[in-house]
Each structure stands twice: as structure tokens, then as C-alpha cells.
Amino acid sequence: MMGKANESEDRKMSEGRLDLASIEEACAGESFEGGGHLKKGPWTSAEDAILVEYVKKHGEGNWNAVQKHSGLSRCGKSCRLRWANHLRPDLRKGAFTPEEERRIIELHARMGNKWARMAAELPGRTDNEIKNYWNTRIKRLQRSGTPIYPPDVCLQVLNGSQDDHKSTLPTGDPHHHDLLQGDDFEIPDVKFKDLDLHEYLSYSPKLLDIPASSFLKQGVGSSHPYNYMFPTMHPLKRLRESETLFPGLDVSVSGALPVFNHYVDYAYENVAEPINLSSSFDPDLDTNDQLPSGVLPGSHALLNGNSSSSKPISGAMKLELPSLQYSETQLGSWGMPASPLPSLESFDSFIQSPPTEQTHSPRSSGLLEAILYESKTLKCSKNSPQQTSDASVMPGAVMESSPMNLGEPNSPLGHSSASVFSEYTPLSGSSMDEHQSVETMLGCSIMPKTVNQDPTHYVKKKGISNQRDLTRPDALFDLGWFGHSNEHGSDQSTLTDAIGALLGEDHSNRNK
DNA sequence: AAATGCGCCAACCGCCAAGAT
DNA sequence: AATCTTGGCGGTTGGCGCATT
Numbered sequence: 052m053m054g055k056a057n058e059s060e061d062r063k064m065s066e067g068r069l070d071l072a073s074i075e076e077a078c079a080g081e082s083f084e085g086g087g088h089l090k091k092g093p094w095t096s097a098e099d100a101i102l103v104e105y106v107k108k109h110g111e112g113n114w115n116a117v118q119k120h121s122g123l124s125r126c127g128k129s130c131r132l133r134w135a136n137h138l139r140p141d142l143r144k145g146a147f148t149p150e151e152e153r154r155i156i157e158l159h160a161r162m163g164n165k166w167a168r169m170a171a172e173l174p175g176r177t178d179n180e181i182k183n184y185w186n187t188r189i190k191r192l193q194r195s196g197t198p199i200y201p202p203d204v205c206l207q208v209l210n211g212s213q214d215d216h217k218s219t220l221p222t223g224d225p226h227h228h229d230l231l232q233g234d235d236f237e238i239p240d241v242k243f244k245d246l247d248l249h250e251y252l253s254y255s256p257k258l259l260d261i262p263a264s265s266f267l268k269q270g271v272g273s274s275h276p277y278n279y280m281f282p283t284m285h286p287l288k289r290l291r292e293s294e295t296l297f298p299g300l301d302v303s304v305s306g307a308l309p310v311f312n313h314y315v316d317y318a319y320e321n322v323a324e325p326i327n328l329s330s331s332f333d334p335d336l337d338t339n340d341q342l343p344s345g346v347l348p349g350s351h352a353l354l355n356g357n358s359s360s361s362k363p364i365s366g367a368m369k370l371e372l373p374s375l376q377y378s379e380t381q382l383g384s385w386g387m388p389a390s391p392l393p394s395l396e397s398f399d400s401f402i403q404s405p406p407t408e409q410t411h412s413p414r415s416s417g418l419l420e421a422i423l424y425e426s427k428t429l430k431c432s433k434n435s436p437q438q439t440s441d442a443s444v445m446p447g448a449v450m451e452s453s454p455m456n457l458g459e460p461n462s463p464l465g466h467s468s469a470s471v472f473s474e475y476t477p478l479s480g481s482s483m484d485e486h487q488s489v490e491t492m493l494g495c496s497i498m499p500k501t502v503n504q505d506p507t508h509y510v511k512k513k514g515i516s517n518q519r520d521l522t523r524p525d526a527l528f529d530l531g532w533f534g535h536s537n538e539h540g541s542d543q544s545t546l547t548d549a550i551g552a553l554l555g556e557d558h559s560n561r562n563k
Numbered sequence: 564a565a566a567t568g569c570g571c572c573a574a575c576c577g578c579c580a581a582g583a584t
Numbered sequence: 585a586a587t588c589t590t591g592g593c594g595g596t597t598g599g600c601g602c603a604t605t
Contacts, residue, residue: 091574091575092573092574092575093573093574093599094573094574112590112591113590113591114590114591115589115590115591127590127591128575128576128590128591128592129574129575131590131591131592132573132574132575133573133574135592136573136574137573164594164595165593165594166593166594167592167593167594168593178592178593178594179572179573179574180572182594182595183571183572183573184571184572186571186595186596187570187571187572190569190570191570
């Protein structure tokens, strides 16, 4: 494009070869120079030269002074971007190497769309570059129906994040940064146990007839280069509200909702009344054709009271479906026995991937998150006296009576859970009133944990909450979802139970 | 050969946080 | 304390070039 046209010249100029004639030309060419009009659009080599010269003289920063000192009719912002993305001498040009690509995948798995932070991990690369790369890659995968994260990356992230977080703990090695280097957040007072994820996932091994560890590990070594387990998650935009949404709430708790952080966000945004949230998996509705019209299978109907549920699944759904690809073929490629796997429908009930065509969207909830979310909510539903569902009954039927499901066909909650989990981006802030609603909605109280007596502690610490990308696959670990037992001593067991129940449920359904 | 679609990527835009005034 | 300025970040746009039809 524009840049391409100037690419060669840009390179030349960025190498420091100034052409004074070009500079004059650039300045002269700006008829509006100094007139308050700032040029936009592609940079010319002459402009680049001016900027390079300016930076040589004055160094980086104070970009708004560029115009004043150099006569360049570009806003400071534009100058900064141009310098950072194209003129910096330490820039590394050219295509990403395979190592870099893998690194990007890993980083994205950990950080989400934190391009700048990712760029910091990739010397010579810019956030824009990475972002572009990722976006095009997403599109490609979207088209091909391939999940985003390779299983080995997922595993690495999962395992690695545990380590990483241990390292971020007060007792951890402060020099161990690895992929989390540059994270400006901490997890204060979060005590990780030597807990193996596999314990959780193997809680109900019968269920899949394979150890849950295999579940995760099967993907490693898959011959499928893009046999990814986790989909791309759209991290919350800036969940600034999160701090105020959960005032005084232990980050390990508020943060321990990564699975449905979008949901929470969403809920805060839209839920006016307390609602009962439980797993909405309805064993009786585990096939699409049995569903009431417009109702998505499983838990996702739960959140579907509205447009999503009322409109045809196809089409719009395509944009919201998880990128987890559960084609039998792919499952097989993960090395997992086909039969022991939960039926597609079963998994779909978790993650709302309609067992229809191979749909794909990188912008969707991940399997692990979905499972955990479901399990968590399931547990919550069991514990919540407000739940209309019998704990012994498969969760999900509840949703039929969910106000958001029945009463508000146009409620935004009608989004599929997948979309809610992964896609929904709040349009505005939320209120404390809504906070209350969500707690109720979740069907279980989110127990505040006084990690820091100052409820604004995390807010003050440059966005401990909002900077942490809760949608990252490892967010669970980051935030102590796994291996973190709060003082209520319930998280771990709760989760374990919930997963067990959930998996068991799934299992039972599979055997139907 | 022309039309169309898609990939790539530079640049812009809006928002936000931090610092300065 | 309020306002302004600056820099940074993430999302989006739009144009060029290539491939396909």
C-alpha cells in the first residue's frame, strides 16, 4: 500500500542517509506547513528523513515538538508511530521466522491481544507488525476452520503459567520472567499449591476413558501443525470496571473468573435483575433438532434469551462459534480415541459448538475455560438456594426458567455463551448495582478475600485487573483458579467437584 | 485480459493513564 | 483538585499487489 510504495525509500532513509533536497521537498510540499494542518496518510521518504534527523538530534519522545522543530507537518502521534514502526534502527524487518511465529502464538496464548507486550518480547518487532500478523493469521485459520493454539502451546502455557506465577509470587524467583516478562501485574498473596491440572481433569477419568492429562497432552506432537486446542479469545477491552465491580474482591477470586469474564462483564452490563445462573445443559436437549427453535443446545441456551437465540444459528453463529474444532478427524489427530471422547454434542454442550458444520471462529471460548465455567456455574447452582434447579438434576433445565431466557427475548444475554464468553465486549461501564446482580446471577457468592486491605490496591497498581488478560488460556493459573485454595477452602474442592459433576454429566450424556 | 477476492500492512482513530500545569 | 498535555495501546480502515476466476 502506501507504505509499500515508499518501502525502499523508507529503508534507505531509515538507514540514515539524509537527503537534504528531500527534506526541503518534504517541507515545501506541505503547503499547510505551520498552518495548523497536519498531513495525514503515507509518509514520504523525505518526511522520514526529517523525522530520523529529528530523533538523532533530540532523541525519542516529545513528539509533538517534532513539528515545531523540524517543520514536519505531522502530528506527534503520527511521528511516534512512524518512528516506532518503521524508522527505529533496531527494527527487524522481514517475515516472521518460525521461531518468532511460535513465540507469538505462545505469547498470545498468555497475553491475549496485548500487542505491545508481545512486541516487547520480540526484539525488533513492533506491536503493529505482530497485530497484523495475528489478525491475518486468525482470518486464515478462521477460513480453514482450524483452532488457533497448537496443543503443545496450550500445554506449555498451562504448565508454564503455573511456573510463571510461582515465580511471581513473593517467594518466587524474580528473575524468572520467561513469557510473563513485562507483565506489570502481580498476584499478591496468591498461594499456589503443587497442584497438577491433571488432577482436575482426571477427576473423572472414566468419563473420557482417558486420563484427563492425556486430554491436554494428546495434542502434543500432533502432526497437525495447526491442531490447536484453544481458540483465540478476545480479551476484554479494558475492563476498567472490573476493579470497581469487585471492590475489595480478591483478585484471585474476581480474577478467577476468567472463564466467563466476558460473561461477567456482559452481565454487569446488561443484567438488571438477579438471575440464576447455572449450567444450562439440558440432557434432554442435547441434540440440535430437539431444541426449541432458536435455542442453542446446552448451556448456551441459557444465555440466549435474545437475538442470538431467536435468530437462525447459522450465519451469525459462525462468528461466534468456538474455534475448537471437534471434528472427529481432528480429535483423532490429537491422538484421542474417538469413542471415549464425549460426543460432539456433549462437548458442544460445554462450549456451544453446534455439532453442525465445522464452524470456526477464533473469537470464542476455549474448551478449558468453557469446562471450568460450566463446572463452576454448576457448582454454584448446586450451592445456590436461589437455584430453581434441583442439584441432582442436570443443570441447564434451569435456564428454561431463567428470566433472561424467557422474559427478555431481546436481552443481550441472549447471546450464546460462546459469544458471551469470548466475544461480548461491553459498550460501557457498569455500576455497583450491577455488581450485586451478577453475584446473584452467578448463583453463588463470590467470596471476597482480603488480600490487601485496600480495595483499591489493585486498581492503583496500574491495572492489575484490567491488564491481566483474563481470557488467556492460562488465566486460570495466572489467577489461581487452579491450585489456589482461598481461605474459604472451597475453591479447589468446589472446582474439583464441579468438574467432576460436569464431566460426569457429560459422560452420562455421552452414553445415552 | 478483465474482474473479483483476498492477503498484507501502514496508518489512523479513539480511548485511556500518567504526568504536568 | 481540576484541567491539559503527552504518550501508549488496541482496534479498525483503506490501498496496493497478487492470485484466482
